[in-house]
Amino acid sequence: MNTTPECPTVTTRWRVFSLGLGLMLSASSHANGAAIAQGGVGAAPACQTCHGTAGEGIAQAGFPRLAGLGAPYMQRQLTAFADGSRVSDVMMPIAKALSAAQRVEVSEHYAALPVSAAPAAATPAPASVGSVLATRGRWADQLPACEQCHGPGGRGVGPDFPPLAGQSATYLANQLKAWKTGARPPGPMGLMAVVAKKLSEAEVLAIAEHYAALPAKDDR
Ligand code: HEC
Ligand code: HEC
Known part of the structure; x- marks a missing residue:
C-alpha cells in the first residue's frame, strides 16, 4: 500500500479511520469507568458500595458524593490518596489498586452522572x-x-x-x-x-x- 502522506485518498481514509477509533475509545472509557464503579475490574473494590449506586454518597457514614464532581478534581484526589499526601486509610489501598488510566476513566464516569436534588438535612437559620x-x-x-x-x-x-x-x-x-x-x-x-x-x-x-x-x- 502507498503510505506517502501526500496521497489524498490514503490521508482521507486514515482520518476517517482515526476519527472512528477516537470515538470508540472515548465511549469505551466511560464503559470502563462504570465497570470500575460496579466492581470486578482488577483489585479495586466496587466504589458504589460506599459512594452509592448513583454516586450520591452515604451521608450518615461520611462517604462523599462523587456524582457531578469535576473529573480533573477527582483524578487529583485519587493520585493524592495513592501517594499518601491525602491521608485516608480507606481510600489509599483503593486508589493504589487503580492504574493511572483507570483513575481517569472512573473520574470521567462519576463526573458525567446527574446530581440528585434531594436536600440533605434541615436548613439552618439564615443568620447562623x-x-x-x-x-x-x-x-x-x-x-x-x-x-x-x-x-x-x-x-x-x-x-x-x-x-x-x-x-x-x-x-x-x-x-x-x-x-x-x-x-x-x-x-x-x-x-x-x-x-x-x-x-x-x-x-x-x-x-x-x-x-x-x-x-x-x-x-x-
Ligand atoms: C470502603 C468504602 C469506600 C470505597 C469502596 C470507595 N471509597 Fe472513595 N471514599 C471513601 C471515604 C471514607 C472517603 C473520604 C476520605 C477522606 O475523608 O478524605 C472517600 C473519598 C473519595 C474521593 C474524594 C472525594 C472528594 O470530594 O474529594 C474520591 C474521588 C473517591 N473516594 C473515589 C473512589 C473510587 C473511584 C472508588 C472505587 C474505585 C472508591 N472511592 C471506593 C470510602 C470509599
Ligand atoms: C479562594 C478560593 C476558595 C475559597 C474562598 C474557599 N475554597 Fe474551598 N476549595 C477551593 C479549592 C480550589 C478546592 C479544591 C482543593 C483541591 O483540589 O484539593 C476547595 C475544596 C474544598 C473542600 C473539599 C471538598 C471535597 O469534596 O472534598 C471543602 C470542604 C471546602 N473547600 C470548604 C470551604 C469552605 C467551608 C470555605 C469557606 C470558609 C471555602 N472552602 C472557601 C477553593 C476555595
Whole structure:
C-alpha cells in the first residue's frame, strides 16, 4: 500500500479511520469507568458500595458524593490518596489498586452522572455562624466568603472548585480539619489550607452543618 502522506485518498481514509477509533475509545472509557464503579475490574473494590449506586454518597457514614464532581478534581484526589499526601486509610489501598488510566476513566464516569436534588438535612437559620461565613466571609481576617470560590449555594464552579452543598457534615468537617493538620495537600495555589487555618473548631462544625443542609443542584 502507498503510505506517502501526500496521497489524498490514503490521508482521507486514515482520518476517517482515526476519527472512528477516537470515538470508540472515548465511549469505551466511560464503559470502563462504570465497570470500575460496579466492581470486578482488577483489585479495586466496587466504589458504589460506599459512594452509592448513583454516586450520591452515604451521608450518615461520611462517604462523599462523587456524582457531578469535576473529573480533573477527582483524578487529583485519587493520585493524592495513592501517594499518601491525602491521608485516608480507606481510600489509599483503593486508589493504589487503580492504574493511572483507570483513575481517569472512573473520574470521567462519576463526573458525567446527574446530581440528585434531594436536600440533605434541615436548613439552618439564615443568620447562623456557618451561613455568614459562607456568604460573607470575615474580611477583617482576610477570609473570603466560601461562595466566592464554591459558587452560590456551594454548588461548585467548573471542574476545579468542588460542590459543598449536600455533602455530609462529617465529611466536610473532616476535610477542613485535614487541611489544618496537613493531612490533605493544600490543593491549587494552596487556597484551602489558608482558608481552613483561619477557622476555629466551632466554625468548622457550623460551616459543615450549613453546607450539609443545602440542597445539591445540577447547574451544568
Ligand atoms: C470502603 C468504602 C469506600 C470505597 C469502596 C470507595 N471509597 Fe472513595 N471514599 C471513601 C471515604 C471514607 C472517603 C473520604 C476520605 C477522606 O475523608 O478524605 C472517600 C473519598 C473519595 C474521593 C474524594 C472525594 C472528594 O470530594 O474529594 C474520591 C474521588 C473517591 N473516594 C473515589 C473512589 C473510587 C473511584 C472508588 C472505587 C474505585 C472508591 N472511592 C471506593 C470510602 C470509599
Ligand atoms: C479562594 C478560593 C476558595 C475559597 C474562598 C474557599 N475554597 Fe474551598 N476549595 C477551593 C479549592 C480550589 C478546592 C479544591 C482543593 C483541591 O483540589 O484539593 C476547595 C475544596 C474544598 C473542600 C473539599 C471538598 C471535597 O469534596 O472534598 C471543602 C470542604 C471546602 N473547600 C470548604 C470551604 C469552605 C467551608 C470555605 C469557606 C470558609 C471555602 N472552602 C472557601 C477553593 C476555595
